[in-house]
Amino acid sequence: MAxxxxxxxxxELLYCGVHFGHKSARWxxxxxxxxxxxxxxxxxxxxxxxxxxxxxxxxxxQHCVRTGGRVLxxxxxxxxxxxxxEAATRCGQYYVNHRxxxxxxxxxxxxxxxLKHFRDTExxxxxxDFASYTKKEQLVCRRSLEGYEANLGGIRNMGGLPDMLFVIxxxxxxxxxxxxxxxxxxxIAIVDTNTDPTLIDYPIPGNDDASRAIQxxxxxxVEAVLSGLQEEFAKDQTPEKIPAPRTTxxxxxxxx
Numbered sequence: 001m002a003x004x005x006x007x008x009x010x011x012e013l014l015y016c017g018v019h020f021g022h023k024s025a026r027w028x029x030x031x032x033x034x035x036x037x038x039x040x041x042x043x044x045x046x047x048x049x050x051x052x053x054x055x056x057x058x059x060x061x062q063h064c065v066r067t068g069g070r071v072l073x074x075x076x077x078x079x080x081x082x083x084x085x086e087a088a089t090r091c092g093q094y095y096v097n098h099r100x101x102x103x104x105x106x107x108x109x110x111x112x113x114x115l116k117h118f119r120d121t122e123x124x125x126x127x128x129d130f131a132s133y134t135k136k137e138q139l140v141c142r143r144s145l146e147g148y149e150a151n152l153g154g155i156r157n158m159g160g161l162p163d164m165l166f167v168i169x170x171x172x173x174x175x176x177x178x179x180x181x182x183x184x185x186x187x188i189a190i191v192d193t194n195t196d197p198t199l200i201d202y203p204i205p206g207n208d209d210a211s212r213a214i215q216x217x218x219x220x221x222v223e224a225v226l227s228g229l230q231e232e233f234a235k236d237q238t239p240e241k242i243p244a245p246r247t248t249x250x251x252x253x254x255x256x
Contacts, residue, residue, distance in 0.1 A: 005051075005058040005220050013047045017210040021045050021193030031193045034205035043193040045205050057188045057202035058224040061164060064186070065228025066235070069163030072155070073221075074176050076100060079211045080168040087218035088154060091225040094162065095154035096176070105179040108161055115156055118148035164188065166221055169208040170195050190217055 013019065021027070021035065021043035036046040065071065073095040075084035081097040088095035096104065104111055121144050124130060130138065165180050167173050167189035177199055180187050188202040189195075197203035207213045 005054050005224065008051060008054070008220065010047050010051065012216070013050060013206075016212040016216045018050060018206040018213045018216065019045045019047050020207045020210070027193045028196050030196050030198055031191065031205070034191075034197070035193060045193065045207070050205050053202070054204050054220065057204055058220060060186065060202055061166070061188060061221065061224045062228040062231070064164045065225050066231045068232060070094065070158060070160075071164050071166060071225060072096065072158070072162035073166050073218075074100065074173050075168035075214070077169055077172055077209075079209065080214050083211075083214050083218045084168065085154065087222045091222045091229070093225060094158045096151075097154060098150040100173060100176050101151055102175055103179075104155070104176070105161060105183055105185065111152070111155075114148070115152055118145075118152050118156060121145050121148060161185065167200075168214055168217065170200055170203075188221075190214075 019036070021031075023041055024038045024043050025041075027035075027043055031043075034046055034049045036044045038044070061071065071088075071093045073084045073088040073093060075081065075095075075097055076099055084095050084097040101111070121141060125141050125145055130141070133141070161183065162185060165176065165185060165187045167176060167187060170177050170187075170189040170191055171194060173189075177187060177189070181199065186201045187199075188204065189200045190206050190208045191197045191200060191203040192206070192208045195203075195208075197205070204217070206217070
């Protein structure tokens with residue numbers, strides 16, 4: 001599989017099932033420009049459009065990371081959870097893959113307080129004194145920690161709002177999309193034939209259910225993020241040009 005979006009071919013997209021949309025009865029008319037045809041009652045996505053828009057989205061993502069931006073990966077559907085976590089972790093970014101908590105972006109103050117409780121609970125469980133708690137207290141703490149880990153583990157070190165979202169299935173993650181739009185955070189999202197692409201800054205037409213397709217998307221996104229990080233690092237390592245000292249020419253002594 002090609003890692004770079006520029007190296008992807010139509011054959012690879014076909015192999016991963018990116019072209020399969022939903023049944024034609026379940027479509028969003030705004031996806032019409034990205035649909036090639038109907039085959040046996042199923043919309044077939046125009047993969048030439050997919051490649052074009054994938055290139056555009058990855059260029060924007062790379063620029064975001066190159067300029068120090070943080071990316072939040074979002075994919076809570078069962079077939080996307082593992083891929084989203086693995087991809088975000090691999091490129092040092094952040095993720096939500098279990099459940100999107102309302103206000104994750106628009107009420108960051110409350111989320112920050114929850115993150116503090118998360119850290120406090122973790123410290124309590126790991127402390128030597130935890131053994132002295134009653135069994136019931138230990139059970140409550142462990143269950144609380146598991147809940148925090150599932151819902152907030154992927155953003156515990158984000159430190160603030162992300163600069164861009166990458167979303168698998170914009171319909172399922174509609175609350176995340178709404179919050180990002182409200183705050184003006186750019187969104188890259190896989191849009192299937194039942195999705196409104198006008199809600200997304202960088203829509204990528206494609207199947208958002210097939211595990212193989214999801215793996216392809218996340219692989220390409222990781223490569224774009226890593227390329228952006230490399231460019232940022234290279235920029236930081238470039239020594240600044242030190243301007244030459246300005247010489248002041250002495251005035252000739254005044255003639256008597």
